[in-house]
Amino acid sequence: MLRDQTLAVLGAGHIGRALVGGLLRGDDLAAGQIRVTRRDASGLDELRERLPGVTATTDNVGAVRGATVVLVSVKPQNAGALFDEVRDHVSPGALVLSTLAGVTTRAIAGALGQPLAVVRAMPNTPALVDEAATAIAGGAGASGQHVALAREVFAAVGIVEVVPEYLMDAVTGLSGSGPAYVFMVIEALTDAGVKQGLPRTVAARLAAQTVLGAARLAIETGRHPAILRDEVTTPGGTTISAVAELEKHGLRTMLIDAVGIATERSRELSVVARDE
Numbered sequence: 001m002l003r004d005q006t007l008a009v010l011g012a013g014h015i016g017r018a019l020v021g022g023l024l025r026g027d028d029l030a031a032g033q034i035r036v037t038r039r040d041a042s043g044l045d046e047l048r049e050r051l052p053g054v055t056a057t058t059d060n061v062g063a064v065r066g067a068t069v070v071l072v073s074v075k076p077q078n079a080g081a082l083f084d085e086v087r088d089h090v091s092p093g094a095l096v097l098s099t100l101a102g103v104t105t106r107a108i109a110g111a112l113g114q115p116l117a118v119v120r121a122m123p124n125t126p127a128l129v130d131e132a133a134t135a136i137a138g139g140a141g142a143s144g145q146h147v148a149l150a151r152e153v154f155a156a157v158g159i160v161e162v163v164p165e166y167l168m169d170a171v172t173g174l175s176g177s178g179p180a181y182v183f184m185v186i187e188a189l190t191d192a193g194v195k196q197g198l199p200r201t202v203a204a205r206l207a208a209q210t211v212l213g214a215a216r217l218a219i220e221t222g223r224h225p226a227i228l229r230d231e232v233t234t235p236g237g238t239t240i241s242a243v244a245e246l247e248k249h250g251l252r253t254m255l256i257d258a259v260g261i262a263t264e265r266s267r268e269l270s271v272v273a274r275d276e
């Protein structure tokens with residue numbers, strides 16, 4: 001199904017580029033069937049270099065003409081102007097995919113002025129290494145087939161969960177923004193190792209691999225994280241002394257509150273913004 005599509009990516013920044021890169025790597029879609037856009041013409045050559053064979057342009061209208069899938073991946077504050085520009089040119093049968101944080105499918109269909117099929121998606125930057133966690137939600141105009149096609153697109157860069165749209169803000173707070181929290185943990189663990197005398201390069205490799213290894217263990221065994229943690233924690237040993245310290249400083253409450261506030265911020269972004 002995906003193989004037959006013509007894809008326009010409006011706003012080929014971190015997310016748009018990562019997604020197209022994954023589609024090309026996996027040979028899911030031929031480069032000749034993909035157009036990507038950005039505003040800054042001086043950045044087009046870099047896009048062509050990174051995404052060989054893909055049409056890179058500043059012409060959003062030209063890119064959406066005849067496209068069967070239109071992915072919107074500009075920043076939310078640039079979305080209003082973009083929708084105004086392309087609204088009369090999107091093919092009536094096209095599937096519109098949006099990674100705009102917070103912005104609802106209803107607001108997008110309204111801004112495009114047509115009863116289009118809109119699927120909202122929230123990927124994350126590990127898409128760059130085909131390890132994205134993406135959730136998708138179909139709007140009122142999207143059929144099961146549209147959601148299946150959206151799933152195929154995002155499956156090119158990692159796992160995909162289908163959720164009802166009201167949960168997309170929670171997804172944004174958890175996995176959309178989540179890599180930033182984990183990078184802070186990796187950075188802090190690295191500094192902690194350096195404080196204890198480890199060379200920074202060694203500390204950085206150990207910290208990142210520890211996060212990767214723990215994540216893979218949780219995913220591959222499917223076991224509850226508390227059980228996996230208990231297996232590290234020798235009675236009277238080193239780990240329990242650190243775990244008690246983390247509990248004292250409220251690590252869990254801190255993460256619960258952080259995801260909560262990011263979810264709330266996503267809700268605040270629900271409408272199409274028109275400022276730069």
Ligand SMILES: NC(=O)C1=CN([C@@H]2O[C@H](COP(=O)(O)OP(=O)(O)OC[C@H]3O[C@@H](n4cnc5c(N)ncnc54)[C@H](OP(=O)(O)O)[C@@H]3O)[C@@H](O)[C@H]2O)C=CC1
Pocket residue numbers: 010011012013014015016037038039040041043060073074075076078081082099100101122123124125176177
């Ligand atoms: N970064 C992340 O971790 C995630 C981001 N998102 C969402 O995805 C979207 C994109 O984020 P991200 O990739 O980080 O953003 P970036 O700033 O990296 O990319 C946005 C791109 O949009 C381009 N752009 C802006 N306005 C226009 C326009 N009118 N026409 C064509 N191109 C335009 C910019 O090009 P130029 O520089 O030339 O102006 C830029 O390349 C956001 O809405 C964000 O909420 C979702 C999940 C995760």
Ligand SMILES: O=C(O)[C@@H]1CCC=N1
Pocket residue numbers: 101172176177
């Ligand atoms: O910070 C943001 O708003 C975007 C959405 C999720 C990750 N980055």
